[in-house]
Amino acid sequence: MSVIRIAMVEDDARLRCAISEVFSKEKDFECVGVFANGQTAIDEVPRLKPDVLIMDVNLPDISGVECVAQLAPQLPGTQIIMLTVFQDTDTIFNALGAGAHGYLVKPVMPAKLLEAVREIRAGGVPMSRTIARKVIDFFQQPPPRQHDIAPVEDVVLGKREQQVLDLLVQGYSYKEIGNELDIKVSTIGTHMQRIYSKLHVRSRREIIERYKR
Amino acid sequence: MKTTWSPGGRRYALIMLASLGWGKLRGGVVITDVLVDNKAAAHMAIQESEGGALSPLRVQESAHSIVFRFTESPFRNRPAARLRYRLEGYDSSWHDLPLKMRVLLHFQTSGQIIFQQEYFLEGETAGWSGSVETSEYLACRKEIEVPERADSVKIAFVTHGDNVGVGVIGIDAVRLAVERHGDARPTIYDLGFGQGMDTHNPHDLRSYWMSEGSVIDIAQLGVRRSPLLHPILVLRDDDAINYGNWSLKPAHVVPVMPGDWLTVEWRIAHSIGSSGPGEARYADLKPGTYTFRVAAFRPNGEATGVECALPITIVPALYRRGEFWLVLLALGIAGAALLARATEAARVRRCVAAMKYEQALECERIRIARDLHDEMGAGLSAIAMQSDSIYRECCNCVSPETGQRIQSVCQTAMELVRAVDEIVWAVNPANDTVERFVNYLTQCAEHYLDMAGLRFRFDVQRELPDVILAGAMRHSLFMAVKEAICNAAKHAKADLLWLRVRVNTVELAITVEDNGVGFDPGCLTKDGTRNGVANMRRRMEESAGRFELWSEPGQGTRVTFTVSLAQEITGAADRSTLQ
Incomplete structure (x- = not known):
């Protein structure tokens, strides 16, 4: 079994310890970098090229979303998981748009953390219903056209992707969606990956512009 | 001054009239002070002549009296100006300053005056035309008993009174009648005027009358045209300082005895005024605009055109x-x-x-x-x-x-x-919107329901309006809905839960429904395990919301929470104003 190389950005020392301890006890994980703030992470993480980057949304210096926006393009092989709280729906969505692949709501139990990381590595793509609703809204809006940058490439959701999202928003689990649409759960995962990719493409430039200001 | 008399004819040379013409008036007239209720309202240093005007004076209606003081300028010229004044808008004609000239009867004993009787001459006689030649004459008649010790009486016409007097007096037909006790007829003394024109000539008058005074040219002889040309005595005073008079020569004083009844008659025409300084007093003028004018006239009352004008505005009392x-x-x-x-x-x-x-x-x-x-x-x-x-x-x-x-x-x-x-x-007020509330609610709900293993369906209205849902209400509503979801997960034994969100600008309604075992709402109070319902009801009451519960055994449970958003929109407006 290949080892999953983990890097983490978390400003609270106790949580940093607790999380790195969780990974250090597992044989299939290696914690290659732990950072207390965004700038150090932006400087160091591209060199480390971890498989998974766990990123706290609230950082003292640079926002987690901006970190993602800067790091994601440099790390095509890295999957980024945001650590967040419930009320940061907008932030989560922005982070996903900026290049993150999933998020975990604090407090995260060790088992849940490990499970989520393994799932993402295996191609699973979780998405909450609330986020799914925002994704649908996002794709229904016309792409932003600003006079000072070139028009963003217009990316639309495929029919199946739209169906999957619609059901997800209504509360259907992946399994229920599979039953409803008569497709495999793994196929749903593929759709979700595509949805994420399109989300990245469509929103990244906008987000980068926004955070540059 | 020269009077020519042609003895051969009945023509009177009137050269003297020309020479009697007034010298050119020098200087002008000036209003020196205006007193309003005896307080100085204005001091006009000098003014004015030849039609100049002073700036208007405003006087409040409440003022009781206004006094204008004026004089000739420069003072005591010769010829002197005869000052007349007039308040246009109030007076209908010019007024002279009050001034008296006199007719004197001197009762004498051995040439010494022992008693003096005065008769005053003032203003203008009726029919005054501006000259002694043409004016109508006024007949005067005075009677007096001759006092003790008197042996003679003398008549004099004098301008001496107030020094400032100026004017013209024409005297004609002076005569004296003495009634003595025991006499059948009074004794008449014509004193040079006589009865017929043949007896009239200047020499006759000069033989009866003598001119006296501080200057010689005030007392003159003149001519009256009516009824026929005949000489008269004239006093022409154009001097503010000097005076003149005509009086009977000592040779012609009239002998009298004490107790005699004396009748003195004369015909007279005069116009008498003053060269000032003088004052004019007005009381309780009505609101309006007036012009106070002081003008210089010739002693005979002829206008010179020299005047000083002061516009006055009586300002109505505020309340008027x-x-x-x-x-x-x-x-x-x-x-x-x-x-x-x-x-x-x-x-x-x-x-x-x-x-x-x-x-x-x-x-x-x-x-x-x-x-x-x-x-x-x-x-x-x-x-x-x-x-x-x-x-x-x-x-x-x-x-x-x-x-x-x-x-x-x-x-x-x-x-x-x-x-x-x-x-x-x-x-956090950043979460004070319906959209943020719904997002948070669904995030928590799906997290909780996933953990609880209860299948669920969200029916959340698209396009949530941008309406404020403030902190306290937000929290109560959230806690109530959370309680409902927990109850369904814990007690309903349901396999599916619906969370419906409906919102417009007026109301937000959230329904939690399950397909579980349900219960009889009527038994609620007796059932200790359903404290949650009481909690939900209390929370909704706190936030002025509505709480509806529907359930039947075996039919599932449905609870709906409704809160009014109307007030919150106002709140949103306030908030935006503040920013």
């Missing part, structure tokens, strides 16, 4: 003026408006201050909540993770009770993290 009430009304309105504005401004200031205070309070609440969240949230998260790690490490080597207690620590820590999260969410 229409615009006063208008202004008062306007001031009243303005005052009321200012007061209202000040009150409103004060209210706004108080409002702003209150809002600033609330904002500051809110900021402080958020700061406290943030600190709680960051410090406690992270610490509790660490406790939860570490206790879970401990449990997983040693679950095989401790008793099941110990393992449960470790898990309980972990559970409690997690619940506390959620509780802190909820509090921070509730107090």
Whole structure:
């Protein structure tokens, strides 16, 4: 079994310890970098090229979303998981748009953390219903056209992707969606990956512009 | 001055009339003071001649008296100006300053005056035409008893009175009648005037009358044209200082005895005035515009065109003026408006201050909540993770009770993290919108329902309106809905839960429905396990919302929470104003 190389950005020392301890006890994980703030992470993480980057949304210096926006393009092989709280729906969505692949709501139990990381590595793509609703809204809006940058490439959701999202928003689990649409759960995962990719493409430039200001 | 008389004819040379013409008036007239209610309202240093005008004087209606003082300028010229005044708008004609000239009867004993009787001449006689030649003459008749010791009487016409007097007097037909007790007829003395024109000539008059005075040319002889040309005595005083008179020569004084009854008659035409200084007094003038004029006239009353004019405005008392009430009304309105504005401004200031205070309070609440969240949230998260790690490490080597207690620590820590999260969410005004509320609610609901293993369906209205849902109501509503979801998960034995969100600008309605066992709402109060319903009801009452519960045994349960958003829209407006 290949080892999953983990890097983490978390400003609270106790949580940093607790999380790195969780990974250090597992044989299939290696914690290659732990950072207390965004700038150090932006400087160091591209060199480390971890498989998974766990990123706290609230950082003292640079926002987690901006970190993602800067790091994601440099790390095509890295999957980024945001650590967040419930009320940061907008932030989560922005982070996903900026290049993150999933998020975990604090407090995260060790088992849940490990499970989520393994799932993402295996191609699973979780998405909450609330986020799914925002994704649908996002794709229904016309792409932003600003006079000072070139028009963003217009990316639309495929029919199946739209169906999957619609059901997800209504509360259907992946399994229920599979039953409803008569497709495999793994196929749903593929759709979700595509949805994420399109989300990245469509929103990244906008987000980068926004955070540059 | 020369009088020519042609003895051979009955023509009177009138050369003297030409030479009697007045010299050119020098200087002018001046209003020196105006006194309003005896206080000086204005001092006019000098003025004015040849039609100049002074700037208007405004006097309040409340003033009782106005006195104008004026004089000739320069004072005591010769020829002197005869000053007349007139308040245009009040006087219909010119007024002379009061001045008296006199007719004197001197009773004498051996040439010494022992008694003097005076008759005054004042102003203008009726029929005065401006010259002694053409004026109508007034017949005067005075009677007097001859006093003790008198042996003769003398008549004199004098301009001497007030020195400042100027004027012209024509004297004709002076005669004296003496009635003595025991005489059948009175004795008549014609005194040079005679009865017929043949007896009239200047020499006759000069033989009866002598001219006296401080200068010689005031007493002159003149000619009267009516009924026929004949000489008369003239006093032509154009000198403010000097005087002149005509009096009977000593040779022609009339012998009398005490007790005689004396009748003195004369015909006279005169125009008498003063060269000033003088004053004119007016009382209680009505509001309006007037012009006070002082003019220089020739002694005979002929205008010279030299005058001084002072416009006067009597200002109506405030209360008498229409615009006063208008202004008062306007001031009243303005005052009321200012007061209202000040009150409103004060209210706004108080409002702003209150809002600033609330904002500051809110900021402080958020700061406290943030600190709680960051410090406690992270610490509790660490406790939860570490206790879970401990449990997983040693679950095989401790008793099941110990393992449960470790898990309980972990559970409690997690619940506390959620509780802190909820509090921070509730107090953060950034979450005061319906959209944020719904997002938070669905995030928590799906997390909870996923954990509880209960299938669910969300039916959330698209396009949530941008309406404010403030902190307190938001938190109550959230807690109530959470309670409903927990109840369904714990008690309903349902396999599907619906969460429906409907919202317009007026109301937000959230329905939680399950297909579980249901219950009889009528038995609710007796059932101790349904405290949650009471909690939900209380929370909705707190936020002035509605709570509807529907359930039947075996038919599932449906609860609907409705809150009014109308007031919150106003709140949104206030908030935006503040920013």
